[in-house]
Amino acid sequence: xxxxxxxxxxxxxxxxxxxxxxxxxxxxxxxxxxxxxxxxxxxxxxxxxxxxxxxxxxxxxxxxxxxxxxxxxxxxxxxxxxxxxxxxxxxxxxxxxxxxxxxxxxxxxxxxxxxxxxxxxxxxxxxxxxxxxxxxxxxxxxxxxxxxxxxxxxxxxxxxxxxxxxxxx
Amino acid sequence: xxxxxxxxxxxxxxxxxxxxxxxxxxxxxxxxxxxxxxxxxxxxxxxxxxxxxxxxxxxxxxxxxxxxxxxxxxxxxxxxxxxxxxxxxxxxxxxxxxxxxxxxxxxxxxxxxxxxxxxxxxxxxxxxxxxxxxxxxxxxxxxxxxxxxxxxxxxxxxxxxxxxxxxxxxxxxxxxxxxxxxxxxxxxxxxxxxxxxxxxxxxxxxxxxxxxxxxxxxxxxxxxxxxxxxxxxxxxxxxxxxxxxxxxxxxxxxxxxxxxxxxxxxxxxxxxxxxxxxxxxxxxxxxxxxxxxxxxxxxxxxxxxxxxxxxxxxxxx
Numbered sequence: 001x002x003x004x005x006x007x008x009x010x011x012x013x014x015x016x017x018x019x020x021x022x023x024x025x026x027x028x029x030x031x032x033x034x035x036x037x038x039x040x041x042x043x044x045x046x047x048x049x050x051x052x053x054x055x056x057x058x059x060x061x062x063x064x065x066x067x068x069x070x071x072x073x074x075x076x077x078x079x080x081x082x083x084x085x086x087x088x089x090x091x092x093x094x095x096x097x098x099x100x101x102x103x104x105x106x107x108x109x110x111x112x113x114x115x116x117x118x119x120x121x122x123x124x125x126x127x128x129x130x131x132x133x134x135x136x137x138x139x140x141x142x143x144x145x146x147x148x149x150x151x152x153x154x155x156x157x158x159x160x161x162x163x164x165x166x167x168x169x
Numbered sequence: 170x171x172x173x174x175x176x177x178x179x180x181x182x183x184x185x186x187x188x189x190x191x192x193x194x195x196x197x198x199x200x201x202x203x204x205x206x207x208x209x210x211x212x213x214x215x216x217x218x219x220x221x222x223x224x225x226x227x228x229x230x231x232x233x234x235x236x237x238x239x240x241x242x243x244x245x246x247x248x249x250x251x252x253x254x255x256x257x258x259x260x261x262x263x264x265x266x267x268x269x270x271x272x273x274x275x276x277x278x279x280x281x282x283x284x285x286x287x288x289x290x291x292x293x294x295x296x297x298x299x300x301x302x303x304x305x306x307x308x309x310x311x312x313x314x315x316x317x318x319x320x321x322x323x324x325x326x327x328x329x330x331x332x333x334x335x336x337x338x339x340x341x342x343x344x345x346x347x348x349x350x351x352x353x354x355x356x357x358x359x360x361x362x363x364x365x366x367x368x369x370x371x372x373x374x375x376x377x378x379x380x381x382x383x384x385x386x387x388x389x390x391x392x393x394x395x396x397x398x399x400x401x402x403x404x405x406x407x408x409x410x411x412x413x414x415x416x417x418x419x420x421x422x423x424x425x426x427x428x429x430x431x432x433x434x435x436x437x438x439x440x441x442x443x444x445x446x447x448x449x450x451x452x453x454x455x456x457x458x459x460x461x462x463x464x465x466x467x468x469x470x471x472x473x474x475x476x477x478x479x480x481x482x483x484x485x486x
Protein backbone atom coordinates (compact mmCIF):
# COMPACT_ATOMS: atom_id res chain seq x y z
CA UNK A 1 0.00 0.00 0.00
CA UNK A 2 2.77 2.40 0.95
CA UNK A 3 4.53 1.78 -2.37
CA UNK A 4 1.33 2.63 -4.17
CA UNK A 5 0.88 5.83 -2.17
CA UNK A 6 4.40 6.83 -3.08
CA UNK A 7 3.71 6.01 -6.73
CA UNK A 8 0.54 8.12 -6.61
CA UNK A 9 2.50 11.08 -5.25
CA UNK A 10 4.97 10.70 -8.11
CA UNK A 11 2.13 10.65 -10.62
CA UNK A 12 2.98 7.14 -11.72
CA UNK A 13 -0.40 5.49 -11.31
CA UNK A 14 -2.85 5.34 -14.19
CA UNK A 15 -6.24 7.00 -13.74
CA UNK A 16 -8.06 3.85 -12.60
CA UNK A 17 -5.52 2.81 -9.97
CA UNK A 18 -5.16 6.41 -8.83
CA UNK A 19 -8.88 6.85 -8.23
CA UNK A 20 -9.10 3.47 -6.45
CA UNK A 21 -6.27 4.48 -4.19
CA UNK A 22 -7.75 7.93 -3.54
CA UNK A 23 -11.02 6.21 -2.57
CA UNK A 24 -9.16 3.93 -0.17
CA UNK A 25 -7.38 6.95 1.33
CA UNK A 26 -10.82 8.12 2.33
CA UNK A 27 -11.56 4.85 4.14
CA UNK A 28 -8.25 3.70 5.55
CA UNK A 29 -6.98 5.72 8.49
CA UNK A 30 -3.49 4.27 8.29
CA UNK A 31 -3.17 4.91 4.56
CA UNK A 32 -4.35 8.48 4.99
CA UNK A 33 -1.80 8.99 7.75
CA UNK A 34 0.95 7.61 5.49
CA UNK A 35 -0.21 9.92 2.72
CA UNK A 36 0.08 12.94 5.01
CA UNK A 37 3.44 11.87 6.39
CA UNK A 38 4.88 11.40 2.89
CA UNK A 39 3.73 14.86 1.90
CA UNK A 40 5.18 16.33 5.05
CA UNK A 41 8.53 14.64 4.28
CA UNK A 42 8.37 15.74 0.66
CA UNK A 43 7.52 19.34 1.62
CA UNK A 44 10.29 19.44 4.18
CA UNK A 45 12.82 18.05 1.69
CA UNK A 46 11.87 20.57 -0.91
CA UNK A 47 11.94 23.42 1.53
CA UNK A 48 8.30 24.05 0.75
CA UNK A 49 5.56 25.51 2.86
CA UNK A 50 4.41 23.04 5.43
CA UNK A 51 1.03 23.05 7.11
CA UNK A 52 1.32 22.80 10.83
CA UNK A 53 0.66 19.54 12.62
CA UNK A 54 -3.03 18.82 13.03
CA UNK A 55 -4.15 21.47 10.53
CA UNK A 56 -6.90 19.27 9.13
CA UNK A 57 -8.23 18.40 12.56
CA UNK A 58 -8.33 22.05 13.58
CA UNK A 59 -10.21 23.13 10.44
CA UNK A 60 -12.68 20.29 10.98
CA UNK A 61 -13.24 21.19 14.62
CA UNK A 62 -13.76 24.88 13.75
CA UNK A 63 -16.37 23.86 11.23
CA UNK A 64 -18.04 21.68 13.87
CA UNK A 65 -18.10 24.67 16.18
CA UNK A 66 -19.96 26.82 13.64
CA UNK A 67 -23.57 27.49 14.70
CA UNK A 68 -26.05 24.92 13.48
CA UNK A 69 -27.53 26.96 10.67
CA UNK A 70 -30.04 24.58 9.32
CA UNK A 71 -32.27 24.79 12.41
CA UNK A 72 -35.51 26.35 11.17
CA UNK A 73 -36.17 28.34 14.37
CA UNK A 74 -35.59 32.07 14.03
CA UNK A 75 -35.44 32.02 10.30
CA UNK A 76 -38.42 34.30 9.92
CA UNK A 77 -37.22 36.84 12.43
CA UNK A 78 -33.66 37.24 11.15
CA UNK A 79 -33.53 36.27 7.51
CA UNK A 80 -30.60 38.54 6.63
CA UNK A 81 -28.35 37.22 9.34
CA UNK A 82 -29.19 33.65 8.44
CA UNK A 83 -28.28 34.32 4.86
CA UNK A 84 -24.95 35.86 5.79
CA UNK A 85 -24.01 33.06 8.15
CA UNK A 86 -25.08 30.44 5.69
CA UNK A 87 -23.00 31.97 2.97
CA UNK A 88 -20.00 32.10 5.25
CA UNK A 89 -20.47 28.49 6.24
CA UNK A 90 -20.91 27.45 2.64
CA UNK A 91 -17.69 29.16 1.67
CA UNK A 92 -15.94 27.47 4.56
CA UNK A 93 -17.39 24.11 3.64
CA UNK A 94 -16.57 24.56 -0.02
CA UNK A 95 -13.05 25.57 0.89
CA UNK A 96 -12.60 22.47 2.98
CA UNK A 97 -14.12 20.20 0.37
CA UNK A 98 -12.07 21.90 -2.30
CA UNK A 99 -8.95 21.54 -0.26
CA UNK A 100 -9.59 17.90 0.49
CA UNK A 101 -10.52 17.18 -3.11
CA UNK A 102 -7.45 18.83 -4.53
CA UNK A 103 -4.90 17.84 -1.94
CA UNK A 104 -4.39 14.23 -3.05
CA UNK A 105 -3.90 15.30 -6.64
CA UNK A 106 -1.22 17.83 -5.93
CA UNK A 107 1.64 15.62 -6.99
CA UNK A 108 -0.23 13.73 -9.67
CA UNK A 109 -1.52 16.90 -11.30
CA UNK A 110 0.18 17.68 -14.58
CA UNK A 111 2.27 20.79 -14.05
CA UNK A 112 0.79 22.77 -16.92
CA UNK A 113 -2.49 23.29 -15.07
CA UNK A 114 -1.06 26.18 -13.09
CA UNK A 115 0.25 27.75 -16.27
CA UNK A 116 -2.94 27.28 -18.19
CA UNK A 117 -4.81 29.82 -16.12
CA UNK A 118 -2.34 32.52 -17.10
CA UNK A 119 -1.72 31.74 -20.76
CA UNK A 120 -4.51 29.54 -22.03
CA UNK A 121 -3.28 26.65 -24.15
CA UNK A 122 -5.09 26.08 -27.38
CA UNK A 123 -6.02 22.69 -26.04
CA UNK A 124 -5.21 20.70 -22.95
CA UNK A 125 -2.44 18.31 -23.92
CA UNK A 126 -2.77 14.60 -23.34
CA UNK A 127 -0.37 13.44 -20.64
CA UNK A 128 1.82 10.64 -21.94
CA UNK A 129 4.68 8.65 -20.34
CA UNK A 130 8.23 9.80 -20.96
CA UNK A 131 9.37 8.63 -24.41
CA UNK A 132 11.57 5.53 -24.35
CA UNK A 133 14.39 7.60 -25.87
CA UNK A 134 14.17 10.30 -23.17
CA UNK A 135 17.78 9.82 -22.12
CA UNK A 136 19.02 10.19 -25.67
CA UNK A 137 17.00 13.37 -26.12
CA UNK A 138 18.23 14.81 -22.82
CA UNK A 139 21.85 13.95 -23.49
CA UNK A 140 21.56 15.61 -26.90
CA UNK A 141 19.78 18.65 -25.47
CA UNK A 142 21.70 19.31 -22.28
CA UNK A 143 24.87 20.55 -23.97
CA UNK A 144 22.96 23.52 -25.36
CA UNK A 145 21.58 24.81 -22.10
CA UNK A 146 23.23 28.13 -21.22
CA UNK A 147 22.59 27.19 -17.63
CA UNK A 148 25.67 25.00 -17.82
CA UNK A 149 27.74 28.17 -17.70
CA UNK A 150 26.36 28.87 -14.22
CA UNK A 151 26.23 25.29 -13.05
CA UNK A 152 28.81 23.21 -14.88
CA UNK A 153 27.99 19.52 -15.26
CA UNK A 154 25.26 19.30 -12.62
CA UNK A 155 22.25 19.55 -15.00
CA UNK A 156 23.57 16.44 -16.79
CA UNK A 157 22.29 14.41 -13.87
CA UNK A 158 18.88 14.85 -15.47
CA UNK A 159 20.09 13.13 -18.58
CA UNK A 160 20.13 9.75 -17.00
CA UNK A 161 18.41 10.16 -13.70
CA UNK A 162 15.20 8.39 -14.62
CA UNK A 163 16.47 5.31 -16.34
CA UNK A 164 14.98 2.99 -13.77
CA UNK A 165 11.66 4.79 -13.87
CA UNK A 166 11.63 4.66 -17.62
CA UNK A 167 11.96 0.91 -17.75
CA UNK A 168 8.93 0.44 -15.52
CA UNK A 169 6.69 2.43 -17.83
CA UNK B 170 33.76 36.98 10.65
CA UNK B 171 35.47 40.25 9.86
CA UNK B 172 33.34 43.30 10.54
CA UNK B 173 34.22 44.75 7.14
CA UNK B 174 32.77 41.78 5.36
CA UNK B 175 29.61 41.81 7.42
CA UNK B 176 29.13 45.45 6.55
CA UNK B 177 29.79 44.73 2.88
CA UNK B 178 27.18 41.99 2.87
CA UNK B 179 24.71 44.30 4.61
CA UNK B 180 25.25 47.03 2.01
CA UNK B 181 24.87 44.57 -0.84
CA UNK B 182 21.69 43.26 0.73
CA UNK B 183 20.24 46.71 1.26
CA UNK B 184 20.93 47.79 -2.31
CA UNK B 185 19.44 44.54 -3.57
CA UNK B 186 16.21 45.38 -1.83
CA UNK B 187 16.23 48.94 -3.14
CA UNK B 188 16.17 48.13 -6.86
CA UNK B 189 14.98 45.14 -8.83
CA UNK B 190 17.66 45.15 -11.53
CA UNK B 191 20.70 45.86 -9.43
CA UNK B 192 24.13 45.96 -11.04
CA UNK B 193 25.29 44.01 -7.98
CA UNK B 194 22.98 41.13 -8.89
CA UNK B 195 24.28 41.07 -12.47
CA UNK B 196 27.79 41.21 -11.01
CA UNK B 197 26.97 38.15 -8.94
CA UNK B 198 25.84 36.22 -12.02
CA UNK B 199 29.20 37.00 -13.64
CA UNK B 200 30.97 35.93 -10.48
CA UNK B 201 29.10 32.59 -10.48
CA UNK B 202 29.91 32.11 -14.14
CA UNK B 203 33.58 32.83 -13.53
CA UNK B 204 33.75 30.40 -10.64
CA UNK B 205 31.99 27.67 -12.66
CA UNK B 206 34.66 28.00 -15.31
CA UNK B 207 37.82 28.59 -13.29
CA UNK B 208 37.53 26.51 -10.12
CA UNK B 209 38.57 22.94 -9.59
CA UNK B 210 36.43 21.16 -7.03
CA UNK B 211 35.00 17.87 -5.84
CA UNK B 212 31.68 17.51 -4.10
CA UNK B 213 28.48 15.61 -3.51
CA UNK B 214 25.17 17.05 -4.59
CA UNK B 215 21.53 16.09 -4.41
CA UNK B 216 19.11 16.55 -7.29
CA UNK B 217 15.44 16.69 -6.25
CA UNK B 218 12.30 16.77 -8.34
CA UNK B 219 8.71 15.72 -7.69
CA UNK B 220 9.44 14.03 -4.36
CA UNK B 221 12.42 12.08 -5.70
CA UNK B 222 15.99 12.75 -4.83
CA UNK B 223 19.23 11.44 -6.21
CA UNK B 224 22.79 11.86 -5.00
CA UNK B 225 25.75 12.36 -7.33
CA UNK B 226 29.42 13.11 -7.05
CA UNK B 227 30.87 15.79 -9.27
CA UNK B 228 34.54 16.54 -9.89
CA UNK B 229 36.00 19.34 -11.97
CA UNK B 230 39.61 19.46 -13.06
CA UNK B 231 40.78 22.74 -14.55
CA UNK B 232 43.83 22.57 -16.77
CA UNK B 233 45.34 24.75 -19.48
CA UNK B 234 45.31 21.71 -21.76
CA UNK B 235 41.56 21.32 -21.37
CA UNK B 236 39.15 21.09 -18.46
CA UNK B 237 37.57 17.76 -17.50
CA UNK B 238 34.33 17.27 -15.58
CA UNK B 239 33.13 13.98 -14.20
CA UNK B 240 29.67 13.25 -12.84
CA UNK B 241 28.93 9.98 -11.12
CA UNK B 242 25.41 9.07 -10.04
CA UNK B 243 25.56 7.32 -6.67
CA UNK B 244 21.92 6.21 -6.25
CA UNK B 245 20.15 3.58 -8.31
CA UNK B 246 21.49 2.36 -11.63
CA UNK B 247 25.20 3.26 -11.79
CA UNK B 248 25.93 5.90 -14.41
CA UNK B 249 28.83 8.14 -15.18
CA UNK B 250 29.33 11.12 -17.48
CA UNK B 251 32.73 12.54 -18.37
CA UNK B 252 33.05 15.79 -20.29
CA UNK B 253 36.32 16.84 -21.90
CA UNK B 254 37.06 19.74 -24.21
CA UNK B 255 35.74 17.89 -27.28
CA UNK B 256 33.50 15.08 -26.10
CA UNK B 257 30.85 14.06 -23.64
CA UNK B 258 30.81 10.37 -22.80
CA UNK B 259 27.98 8.77 -20.91
CA UNK B 260 28.83 5.32 -19.48
CA UNK B 261 25.96 2.94 -18.77
CA UNK B 262 27.53 -0.18 -17.19
CA UNK B 263 24.30 -2.20 -16.96
CA UNK B 264 23.64 -2.05 -20.67
CA UNK B 265 27.38 -1.90 -21.47
CA UNK B 266 26.91 1.16 -23.66
CA UNK B 267 28.95 4.34 -24.03
CA UNK B 268 27.06 7.25 -25.57
CA UNK B 269 29.44 9.72 -27.17
CA UNK B 270 28.57 13.27 -28.13
CA UNK B 271 31.04 15.59 -29.82
CA UNK B 272 31.34 19.20 -28.75
CA UNK B 273 31.97 21.80 -31.42
CA UNK B 274 33.03 25.39 -30.93
CA UNK B 275 29.62 26.57 -32.08
CA UNK B 276 27.84 24.49 -29.49
CA UNK B 277 29.82 25.63 -26.53
CA UNK B 278 28.01 28.67 -25.48
CA UNK B 279 31.21 30.43 -24.54
CA UNK B 280 28.64 30.63 -22.04
CA UNK B 281 26.91 33.71 -20.87
CA UNK B 282 29.20 36.44 -22.09
CA UNK B 283 28.93 39.72 -20.17
CA UNK B 284 26.57 41.20 -22.75
CA UNK B 285 24.44 38.07 -22.57
CA UNK B 286 24.16 38.42 -18.81
CA UNK B 287 22.82 41.93 -19.38
CA UNK B 288 20.44 40.61 -22.03
CA UNK B 289 18.93 38.28 -19.45
CA UNK B 290 17.45 41.35 -17.80
CA UNK B 291 15.03 41.63 -20.73
CA UNK B 292 13.22 38.49 -19.60
CA UNK B 293 14.03 38.25 -15.90
CA UNK B 294 14.04 40.62 -12.94
CA UNK B 295 17.39 39.92 -11.34
CA UNK B 296 17.88 40.82 -7.71
CA UNK B 297 19.87 39.84 -4.66
CA UNK B 298 18.16 37.88 -1.93
CA UNK B 299 19.13 36.76 1.55
CA UNK B 300 22.39 35.25 2.71
CA UNK B 301 22.28 31.67 3.94
CA UNK B 302 24.71 28.99 5.04
CA UNK B 303 24.78 25.89 2.79
CA UNK B 304 27.10 22.90 3.25
CA UNK B 305 29.38 25.04 5.41
CA UNK B 306 29.58 27.96 2.95
CA UNK B 307 28.13 31.42 3.53
CA UNK B 308 26.02 31.96 0.43
CA UNK B 309 24.42 34.92 -1.30
CA UNK B 310 21.03 34.34 -2.97
CA UNK B 311 20.44 35.72 -6.47
CA UNK B 312 16.85 35.64 -7.73
CA UNK B 313 15.85 35.57 -11.39
CA UNK B 314 12.11 36.24 -11.55
CA UNK B 315 10.63 35.76 -15.04
CA UNK B 316 8.72 38.68 -16.54
CA UNK B 317 6.14 36.34 -18.12
CA UNK B 318 4.92 32.78 -17.68
CA UNK B 319 6.89 31.39 -20.61
CA UNK B 320 9.92 30.65 -18.45
CA UNK B 321 10.72 29.43 -14.99
CA UNK B 322 12.16 31.48 -12.16
CA UNK B 323 15.45 30.62 -10.48
CA UNK B 324 17.00 31.13 -7.11
CA UNK B 325 20.75 30.66 -7.05
CA UNK B 326 22.89 30.49 -3.91
CA UNK B 327 26.60 31.20 -4.39
CA UNK B 328 29.53 31.13 -1.97
CA UNK B 329 30.25 34.76 -1.03
CA UNK B 330 34.02 34.20 -1.32
CA UNK B 331 34.53 32.14 -4.47
CA UNK B 332 31.20 32.65 -6.27
CA UNK B 333 30.78 28.86 -6.54
CA UNK B 334 27.11 27.86 -6.98
CA UNK B 335 26.02 25.75 -4.00
CA UNK B 336 22.31 25.51 -4.67
CA UNK B 337 19.95 26.21 -7.57
CA UNK B 338 16.17 26.12 -7.23
CA UNK B 339 13.77 26.27 -10.18
CA UNK B 340 10.30 27.66 -9.39
CA UNK B 341 7.11 27.82 -11.44
CA UNK B 342 4.73 30.77 -11.79
CA UNK B 343 2.86 29.64 -8.67
CA UNK B 344 6.07 29.89 -6.64
CA UNK B 345 6.30 26.12 -6.20
CA UNK B 346 9.67 24.39 -6.45
CA UNK B 347 9.96 22.40 -9.67
CA UNK B 348 13.41 20.97 -9.05
CA UNK B 349 16.56 21.77 -7.14
CA UNK B 350 20.26 21.00 -7.13
CA UNK B 351 22.16 21.35 -3.88
CA UNK B 352 25.68 20.50 -2.78
CA UNK B 353 25.71 18.69 0.55
CA UNK B 354 29.50 18.59 0.63
CA UNK B 355 32.05 20.51 -1.41
CA UNK B 356 35.83 20.92 -1.43
CA UNK B 357 37.11 23.71 -3.66
CA UNK B 358 40.75 23.35 -4.68
CA UNK B 359 43.07 21.33 -6.87
CA UNK B 360 42.01 17.79 -7.74
CA UNK B 361 44.23 15.17 -9.34
CA UNK B 362 43.73 14.08 -12.91
CA UNK B 363 43.01 10.56 -11.71
CA UNK B 364 39.85 11.78 -10.05
CA UNK B 365 38.28 12.69 -13.39
CA UNK B 366 39.21 9.47 -15.16
CA UNK B 367 36.18 7.34 -16.04
CA UNK B 368 35.79 4.49 -13.59
CA UNK B 369 34.52 2.25 -16.38
CA UNK B 370 37.09 0.70 -18.69
CA UNK B 371 34.24 0.15 -21.16
CA UNK B 372 36.18 -2.50 -23.08
CA UNK B 373 33.94 -4.30 -25.56
CA UNK B 374 30.98 -2.01 -24.83
CA UNK B 375 28.77 -0.77 -27.61
CA UNK B 376 29.62 2.77 -28.63
CA UNK B 377 26.76 5.02 -29.74
CA UNK B 378 28.32 8.02 -31.45
CA UNK B 379 25.94 10.91 -32.09
CA UNK B 380 28.06 12.17 -35.02
CA UNK B 381 26.53 15.58 -34.39
CA UNK B 382 27.38 18.17 -37.04
CA UNK B 383 25.98 21.59 -37.93
CA UNK B 384 23.51 21.31 -40.80
CA UNK B 385 20.65 23.15 -42.37
CA UNK B 386 17.29 21.46 -41.95
CA UNK B 387 15.74 22.70 -45.17
CA UNK B 388 12.01 23.36 -44.91
CA UNK B 389 11.70 23.02 -41.13
CA UNK B 390 10.88 26.10 -39.11
CA UNK B 391 8.58 27.61 -36.51
CA UNK B 392 5.53 29.43 -37.83
CA UNK B 393 6.07 31.87 -34.95
CA UNK B 394 8.87 32.07 -32.40
CA UNK B 395 8.15 32.12 -28.71
CA UNK B 396 8.76 35.61 -27.22
CA UNK B 397 12.38 35.84 -26.11
CA UNK B 398 13.43 32.47 -27.57
CA UNK B 399 15.70 32.62 -30.60
CA UNK B 400 17.25 29.89 -32.69
CA UNK B 401 20.81 29.30 -31.49
CA UNK B 402 21.73 26.06 -33.27
CA UNK B 403 20.72 23.76 -36.10
CA UNK B 404 22.31 20.36 -36.61
CA UNK B 405 21.99 16.75 -37.63
CA UNK B 406 22.87 13.90 -35.31
CA UNK B 407 22.09 10.32 -34.45
CA UNK B 408 20.08 9.27 -31.43
CA UNK B 409 20.64 5.94 -29.74
CA UNK B 410 21.91 3.24 -32.05
CA UNK B 411 21.32 4.69 -35.45
CA UNK B 412 18.26 6.91 -35.80
CA UNK B 413 19.19 10.06 -37.78
CA UNK B 414 17.48 13.18 -36.47
CA UNK B 415 17.54 16.91 -37.01
CA UNK B 416 17.80 19.21 -34.00
CA UNK B 417 16.85 22.89 -33.74
CA UNK B 418 17.70 24.68 -30.49
CA UNK B 419 15.97 27.81 -29.19
CA UNK B 420 17.05 29.77 -26.13
CA UNK B 421 16.20 32.90 -24.18
CA UNK B 422 19.75 33.12 -22.84
CA UNK B 423 19.13 30.93 -19.80
CA UNK B 424 16.56 28.26 -20.68
CA UNK B 425 16.89 26.16 -23.84
CA UNK B 426 14.36 24.13 -25.85
CA UNK B 427 15.37 21.55 -28.48
CA UNK B 428 13.19 20.42 -31.37
CA UNK B 429 14.06 16.91 -32.58
CA UNK B 430 12.78 15.86 -36.01
CA UNK B 431 12.85 12.17 -37.02
CA UNK B 432 11.54 10.64 -40.23
CA UNK B 433 8.82 8.07 -39.57
CA UNK B 434 9.57 5.87 -42.59
CA UNK B 435 10.20 2.29 -41.67
CA UNK B 436 9.24 2.84 -38.02
CA UNK B 437 6.45 0.85 -36.54
CA UNK B 438 5.83 2.49 -33.18
CA UNK B 439 3.04 5.06 -33.53
CA UNK B 440 3.56 8.68 -32.47
CA UNK B 441 1.79 9.32 -29.17
CA UNK B 442 0.86 12.97 -29.22
CA UNK B 443 1.11 14.54 -25.78
CA UNK B 444 3.10 15.96 -22.96
CA UNK B 445 5.47 14.24 -20.52
CA UNK B 446 7.46 15.84 -17.74
CA UNK B 447 10.32 15.26 -15.34
CA UNK B 448 11.37 17.99 -12.93
CA UNK B 449 11.75 21.20 -14.92
CA UNK B 450 11.94 19.27 -18.21
CA UNK B 451 8.88 19.03 -20.42
CA UNK B 452 8.69 16.86 -23.51
CA UNK B 453 5.96 17.31 -26.12
CA UNK B 454 5.62 14.88 -29.01
CA UNK B 455 3.53 15.23 -32.19
CA UNK B 456 3.57 14.19 -35.81
CA UNK B 457 4.30 16.70 -38.58
CA UNK B 458 4.63 15.84 -42.28
CA UNK B 459 5.34 12.16 -41.64
CA UNK B 460 7.99 13.01 -39.05
CA UNK B 461 8.02 12.55 -35.29
CA UNK B 462 8.62 15.96 -33.71
CA UNK B 463 9.81 15.83 -30.09
CA UNK B 464 10.29 19.11 -28.24
CA UNK B 465 12.43 18.93 -25.10
CA UNK B 466 13.19 21.82 -22.80
CA UNK B 467 13.66 23.10 -19.27
CA UNK B 468 10.69 25.43 -19.65
CA UNK B 469 7.05 25.42 -18.53
CA UNK B 470 4.68 23.08 -20.36
CA UNK B 471 2.99 26.01 -22.10
CA UNK B 472 6.28 27.11 -23.73
CA UNK B 473 7.27 23.63 -24.85
CA UNK B 474 3.82 22.99 -26.28
CA UNK B 475 3.68 26.36 -28.05
CA UNK B 476 7.00 25.67 -29.75
CA UNK B 477 5.84 22.16 -30.69
CA UNK B 478 2.58 23.49 -32.13
CA UNK B 479 4.50 26.04 -34.21
CA UNK B 480 6.77 23.47 -35.90
CA UNK B 481 5.97 23.23 -39.60
CA UNK B 482 7.45 21.86 -42.79
CA UNK B 483 7.37 23.82 -46.03
CA UNK B 484 8.73 22.06 -49.07
CA UNK B 485 11.80 24.06 -50.13
CA UNK B 486 11.53 25.54 -53.62
